[in-house]
Amino acid sequence: MSAFFLKRALQAFVAVLGVITLIFFLQRLAGDPVLLLVPQNATQADIEAMRTSLGFDRPLAVQYFDYLSGLIMFDFGRSYVQNVPVWTLILSRLPYTLMLAGGALLVAFGVGIPLGVAMAVRRGRPEAKAMMGFVLAGQSMPTFWSAILMIIVFAVWLGWLPPSGARSWSSLIMPSIALGLLSMATFARVARTAVLDELEKDYVRTGHAKGLPMHRIVARHLLRNAAIPVVTVAALEIANLLAGAVIVETVFAWPGLGQLTVQAINARDFMLVQGVVLLGAVTAIVLNLVADLLYSIIDPRIRLEGNA
Amino acid sequence: MVSSSAAVVRPLKARRLPWTVVPFLAILAGLVLMAIFAPLVSPVDPNAQNLLARLKAPGFSSRGIVYYLGTDELGRDVLSRIIYGARVSLLVAFASVALSGVFGSTLGMVAAFYRGWVETVLMRLVDIVLSVPAILLAIITVAVLGPSLTNVVIVLALTRWPRYARVAYGQTLSVANMPYVRLSRFMGAGWFRLLSRHILPNIAGGLIVVATLEFGLMVLFEAGLSFLGLGVQPPTSSWGAMLSTGRNYVGTAWWIATFPGVALFLLVLAINLIGDHMRDRLDPRSR
Numbered sequence: 001m002s003a004f005f006l007k008r009a010l011q012a013f014v015a016v017l018g019v020i021t022l023i024f025f026l027q028r029l030a031g032d033p034v035l036l037l038v039p040q041n042a043t044q045a046d047i048e049a050m051r052t053s054l055g056f057d058r059p060l061a062v063q064y065f066d067y068l069s070g071l072i073m074f075d076f077g078r079s080y081v082q083n084v085p086v087w088t089l090i091l092s093r094l095p096y097t098l099m100l101a102g103g104a105l106l107v108a109f110g111v112g113i114p115l116g117v118a119m120a121v122r123r124g125r126p127e128a129k130a131m132m133g134f135v136l137a138g139q140s141m142p143t144f145w146s147a148i149l150m151i152i153v154f155a156v157w158l159g160w161l162p163p164s165g166a167r168s169w170s171s172l173i174m175p176s177i178a179l180g181l182l183s184m185a186t187f188a189r190v191a192r193t194a195v196l197d198e199l200e201k202d203y204v205r206t207g208h209a210k211g212l213p214m215h216r217i218v219a220r221h222l223l224r225n226a227a228i229p230v231v232t233v234a235a236l237e238i239a240n241l242l243a244g245a246v247i248v249e250t251v252f253a254w255p256g257l258g259q260l261t262v263q264a265i266n267a268r269d270f271m272l273v274q275g276v277v278l279l280g281a282v283t284a285i286v287l288n289l290v291a292d293l294l295y296s297i298i299d300p301r302i303r304l305e306g307n308a
Numbered sequence: 309m310v311s312s313s314a315a316v317v318r319p320l321k322a323r324r325l326p327w328t329v330v331p332f333l334a335i336l337a338g339l340v341l342m343a344i345f346a347p348l349v350s351p352v353d354p355n356a357q358n359l360l361a362r363l364k365a366p367g368f369s370s371r372g373i374v375y376y377l378g379t380d381e382l383g384r385d386v387l388s389r390i391i392y393g394a395r396v397s398l399l400v401a402f403a404s405v406a407l408s409g410v411f412g413s414t415l416g417m418v419a420a421f422y423r424g425w426v427e428t429v430l431m432r433l434v435d436i437v438l439s440v441p442a443i444l445l446a447i448i449t450v451a452v453l454g455p456s457l458t459n460v461v462i463v464l465a466l467t468r469w470p471r472y473a474r475v476a477y478g479q480t481l482s483v484a485n486m487p488y489v490r491l492s493r494f495m496g497a498g499w500f501r502l503l504s505r506h507i508l509p510n511i512a513g514g515l516i517v518v519a520t521l522e523f524g525l526m527v528l529f530e531a532g533l534s535f536l537g538l539g540v541q542p543p544t545s546s547w548g549a550m551l552s553t554g555r556n557y558v559g560t561a562w563w564i565a566t567f568p569g570v571a572l573f574l575l576v577l578a579i580n581l582i583g584d585h586m587r588d589r590l591d592p593r594s595r
Contacts, residue, residue, distance in 0.1 A: 011435065018436040026452055129328075136584070140577035142528055144535050144548075145569035148555055152562045163558070243441035247532055251555060262536055265451045277448045281440040288439045 004296060012289040019281045020071065023274055024064055054080075076275035081267045086275035089260060097256035100179060100249065101241045103172050107180030108187050108237065113230065115184075116191025120199065121218060131188075139185035143244055147178040147251040164253035171254075179248045183237045190233045194226040201225075228298050235291035239284035329585045332578035339575050343394035350388035351376070355543045358383035363561045378563040380553060386563060389545035390571050396534075396546045397575065400457065401526035404464035409519050412469030416476025417503050417511075421484060431477065434470040442467040443532065450538040457540050460533055464526055475518050479511035513590045520583035524576045531572055547572045 034051045042050075051057045055066070070077065076086035115131055122128040154174065155163035162171050198204065199222070207217040242257075249258035257276055264272035325333070342349055352373055359382070361370045366378040366386075377386040419430040437445070449463045483489065489506050497506075533539040534548030542549065547568040554565025 011432070014432065015436045015439050018433075019440055023448060026449060136580055137573075137577060140524065140573055140580050142531055142551075142569065142572055142576070144532065144551055144555075145565070145572060148551060148558060148565045148569065151555075152558050152566070156559050156562070239441055243443045246443065246447065247535060250536065261447065265447070265536070265538070270451070273448055273451050277444050280444045284441055284444075285439045 005293065008289055008292050012285050015285045016282055019285070020068065020278065021064075023278055023281075024067055027270055027274060028060065071278075076278070077271045079264075079269050079272045081264075081269040081272070086272050089272060090257065090275060090279060093255060093257045093260045096254060097242065097245050097249070097258065099172060100175055100245055100254060100256055101238060103176030104179035104183065104241050104244075105234075105238065107176050108183035108241075109234070111180075112184040112187025113191050116188040117195050117218065117223070117226075119188065119192045120195035121214065123196065135185045135188045138181045138188075141181060143178050143182060144247050144251050146181055147174070147248060150174045150178060151251070164251075165255075171252075175248050175252045175254050178251070179241060179244050182244060183241060186233060186237055186240075187230065190229055191226065194229045195222060198222045198226045228295065231298070232291045232295050235287045235294065239280075239287045242280055242283060326585070329581060332581045335574050336578040336582065339394055339571070339578075340398060342391055343398050346391050346395055350385075350391040352385045352388050354384065354388040354392040354545050356384060363557065363564075365561075366563050377567045378561065380550070380561075380564050381557060386550075386567055389550060390547070390568050393545045393547045393550060393568060394571065394575075396457070396540050396544065397527050397530055397572070400460055400464070400530040400540075401523050403461045404468065404526050404530075405519050405523050407461065407465035408468040408522070409472050409515065411465065412472030413476040413508075413515055415469070416473035416478075417480045417507060419473070420477045420480035421499065421503060421507070430473070434473050434477075437467065437470045438474070443529065446529065446533060447536070447538065450533060455533075455538045455541055457544075460530060460539050463533075464529055468522060468526070471518055471522060472515060475514050476511060479514050480507055483507050483510050517583060517587045517590055520579065520586055524579035524583065527572070527576055527579070 034047055034054065034056055048057075055063065058066075067077070074087055076090070078084065079086050079089060082089065115135065119128045119131050119135075151163045151174065154161045161174055162168065165171055195218075203221060204217055207221060245256060246258035246261055248254065249256045250262050253259065257279075261273060261276045264270075264276070358370065358379070361368065361375065361379050361383040363381055364370075364375055364379045364383075366376060368375045368378060373385075375385050375387070377390070380386055380389070415430055416434075419427045445467045446463045449466065450459055453459045453463070484507065489502060492502060492506055530539055531546070531548030531551070534546040535552045537549075537552065539548055540546040550568040551565050551572075554561070554563075554568070557564050
């Protein structure tokens, strides 16, 4: 167990390091960061002074290791535009994004799993095909479009829900649905495949033979076995939800990390963009690791194969 | 690949397409034709502004021009902008799929063919890029490089190639030890001939399925980047940018955001359905 865990953790660590390096050099590649910060009419002396004060006059390698050692202490640098530590800005927005991701996960799980199970059990029947059509539609629906349609119908025409902002709990409903729809499709597909695989197993036939009704076989025996792939996908989907939040938060003016990113891009605040993207990337890598470890705990064959 | 060899033994008859796929093939063909012949099909110039006809509802007519899908905030014809927007969507998706497909498949095949440290480095790189959400990588890259059509294609190609690399890698591994490949190698065939004549044709099916499903995703990504203002720049019309404008007029002009969204949805749905169908045909196990 520990050998497999160590190997995977090491891989994740290399991935994190790779992403940090990628992001750091990507930004330096784009040109002189100082020129983006100084006003149009700055003199050469001003530019040099700025360069020295921000440490951009040092060799690239020194800057890189400086950046790395800062990250270990959760120092993501300072936002040049707002002159506030990036980490402080991130912390102030993080709860909103987590709330949104939680709501979306609830929608995705609550709708996707029952849908997937029903599609597998009723496979080949017209109602299963109709459900598959619904899932495909959910998968093809751009989040920003479903979001805008919901605003038009439920906020503008019917007036049931607030169109944007985060003043009350009801503000969370539409963003959660918009964000959850895509993951819903993924969960439904994974659950369908997992249940289909399980339906062919011997214990299902035994259940039938001793006269158990279908719903009881599914609820008591099948779901536990089919849960393994679903749990793994859940960890990966959370990473996708965080990325999808960028667009959904923009549409609904939800004050989370996604909105912060877009504002930072428009203000050319690269330190901030870099911080948020890095956080998202590291979260995704960690969730990947968690998914793998969960899988190996639930199904020991995987780590045994990994060692062989 | 057991499934593919079985398919070769059984003569491949041109099976009739199921009724669920046909209409979507028609939609896809219609959208592609519309994009190619945009100047002929579109009623007016997509960038022609008519400030007297701002934010008019669908069906509004002025000076002999009928605005079938209404006008936007500058009095431009929404229908014409959707028709021209199809060009951007399809062009970006096609170029990025072609670029990342060729790049990724080549690296995947090379990794599986040479093994050793080449394999380790390439496949670890694949793991790293795949573990970061593509849209995040795209956002930071475009933010740094600056938004433009070319940059969007480059970014999408750079973030999506590992998908093809992984499939090409896995399938090459299973094909590379087949007797005919070994025989060909024994007869003195070079690596290029082995990969291009013997391995590629046998793994192409899986790669085409990935490319089809990726095509739909690329259309969505382009629209998403344009929606955030990181894609094609105005006045060139793009569905994502139209939706972004429409977001500001949901209360007064619902049609600006609704119709480009319909076009986007239909295009992606058609591609996904066709891709699903192709996967089922090529890989019977996933049915």
